[in-house]
Amino acid sequence: MSHPMQVELLNEYGDQALRVTIGRSAALLDVPDLDALIEQLALLRARMRPEVSKEVSHRHRYVVxxxxxxxxxxxxxxxxxxxxxxxxxxxxxxxxxxxxxxxxxxxxxxxxxxxxxxxxxxxx
Incomplete structure (x- = not known):
């Protein structure tokens, strides 16, 4: 059974946060929480296999x-x-x-x- 993930930006004009919803569970992340999550995800990804390619793909749409x-x-x-x-x-x-x-x-x-x-x- 698949639980699609949804991510939405809340309060565009004040204190901003993201709501991450997976199935019936949700988490609210403010800017420091999101920064910490991105950093933790990067550290975990660095330990995963297959490793990030050592070559740049000319087909991938990188965030530049x-x-x-x-x-x-x-x-x-x-x-x-x-x-x-x-x-x-x-x-x-x-x-x-x-x-x-x-x-x-x-x-x-x-x-x-x-x-x-x-x-x-x-x-x-």
Missing amino acids: EVDPCWYTEKHPLFEGAVVFFRHTGFNWAGFAVPKESLIRLIDALTMHVEASLETNGMPN
């Missing part, structure tokens, strides 16, 4: 944040950096990037910038 806030700092335990990106739905996500991978990332991003300059011309 346009011009996200970001922050970097030196990693305290190895040569590299910690890079944080803010997503309005998923919160901040941090990535510890070793120096070798950081260099490859910088090179890849530089290629995108250079290609953009070739297409759009040099800015004034």
Whole structure:
């Protein structure tokens, strides 16, 4: 017997919450509860198999944040950096990037910038 899940946003203009209903059971989640649930789900998903693919699928419709806030700092335990990106739905996500991978990332991003300059011309 299937119990479809329903999720609805309550009170769009005041203190907001989500009501999650599965079958005859319901839970009301405020913003801190929802943030904690998303974080716990991400931690549990990281332990599940099959693991998240190491390749980007060009058929999947990813949630993409346009011009996200970001922050970097030196990693305290190895040569590299910690890079944080803010997503309005998923919160901040941090990535510890070793120096070798950081260099490859910088090179890849530089290629995108250079290609953009070739297409759009040099800015004034």
